[in-house]
Amino acid sequence: MARILVGYDGSAGADVAVGLVAGLPWPVGSVARVVTAVPDVHQIRSAWGRMIAGDPGALEADLEAAAAPGLVRPRERLAAADLAVETAVLRGRPPQAIVADAAAWPADLVVVGSRGLGPASSALVGSVSQEIV
Secondary structure, three states: OOEEEEEOOOOHHHHHHHHHHHHOOOOOOOEEEEEEEEOOHHHHOOHHHHHHOOOHHHHHHHHHHHHHHHHHHHHHHHHOOOOEEEEEEEEOOHHHHHHHHHHHOOOOEEEOOOOOOOHHHHHHHOOHHHHHO
16 A cells, blocks of 8 residues: 655646556556645745734635635546545645645655746745755
């Protein structure tokens, strides 16, 4: 049995990651956990967040509720590949949230997509996959 954590943000790269997991042969009883991350209250309380969000806790809950439906498609795709599937909306910066969840769950493998940014763009914008590694 394998425990596969899949980071999913709805991007084309995330869809490729789901397709990779769905297309591989896994031992019977394997479980895929599809996660996405939303900002936590500490991130929302930044100066910009204070200007636009009267109640960071309420905004955090709204972001979590809005993110959950986005996990339906990858859940269905992995379930069709005979994997047991769990989903979760994590709070915090995606790299840290995914690593923490992988340790707590615990995952045998973490799979995330790539946006395909070049070296310059990755250096400026950052790369979730690179930070997870």
